Amino acid sequence: MAATAASAPFAAQSVAAAEIALAAAALGGLLMGWGARLGFGCNIGAFVGGVASGSLHGWVWFAAALPGCMIGIKLRRCSDFRASRPMRTVYAIVFVVAFAALIAQHLTSPSSGRPVSPEDFAGACAPCGAPCPSVQKK
Amino acid sequence: MSSVAESLVARARARLDWPFLIASVLALAVLVALVLVDGQPAAAALLAFGFALGAVFLKTEFSFTASWRRLIVRGQADGFLGGLLLIAIAPRRRSFQSRRSSLASAGRSLRSGRR
């Protein structure tokens, strides 16, 4: 809600603000991707999945994410710009190309059966298939 | 007055962006068809449930990010409590250790079942 309100007067967006917004988006995404892999998930995978399963790591994730969020909020610019026409075109192109690539990839790959995830395999101790620390030490 | 009436008419007429909705459903149908042809109804179910999740998230504007932010900045706990409700309903995995032995054989058969 606040973001919508904050973005209302952005009729004439300065270039610098737009670039900052994009840089923030990129940096945020990069950090999330990196952190999600090391932390065995994001809100859904680690927090929801972990706490629901009664696993301690869910709350550990939460405790770690809390200060991270505080820092992120301090750094965050409340800029959210409306996509310009070129951006919308880029978006449409990306979607179509990605969909085509997806289908091509599917049709050219082997498929071993029912959909799985690395954690279904022996030795997996996390959704990404990482081994348990006790096993690793061997 | 006429511009207000015009905007109301426009809103009423533009109830749904049909091309968009149809395109999304068609794309889903293509993917579902591809996995069903492979004989994987579970994959089709996952796609469908994902579709429903995406729609629900968007319609209800359920945002973890905003929930965190409201809690930290203003002490507003509504989103946080909503997240806890979600966790209360969400299913749990039994155990990591015990799965390994039972799924080792499943994993082997999965790998050997390659086309």
Added chain:
Amino acid sequence: MQLANGCGSGTLYTVGGGSGRMLITLAFFIAGSVIGSLQLPAFLRLGGIDPVLASNYLGPWGGLAATWLSLGLAALAGVAIAKRRAASFAPSRRMVLGAILIGLLSIAVFAAGHHPWSVTFGFTVWGAKIASLLGRGFVPGRILAMGGPKRALGDSILSDTSSLTDLGMILGAHGGDCRQRAVRRAIRGRR
């Protein structure tokens, strides 16, 4: 999450809803998760403890009770914080509905996939596939060379549960946005 204005699920449904900016977030999310997967073995070598599951110590019902107890305590803490800062803590009806529906759907995802719903591993799969496509010298790294992830890398993008739900989410948000789009288009068309 705060810089990007969305977490894993947030990124997916915002991209589906048409945000170009979130597309950039998603691209970097995918890249970051591949980098993370390459570094994960090093981090794991730092040591750690095995998963601590309440049900391992208390049995299945005890585990459930422990979970609910932790949720209850967290809820009390949340309400206490809200009261101290004179803020609201009652979720809106829309939020409660969303939480219930998403919770039920996560049960459905679990039933179909036989393990809990995961959003971020799908990104690692996509990223690893793109990386192996682009860079012939892409070394999968120890994590991706393990049985499960290796299969995820080589097989179809539609054979990983997380990848499937993520794709579904983007399309669902795309479709779900149809009403707002129509309104926005009507407003734009009038100018």
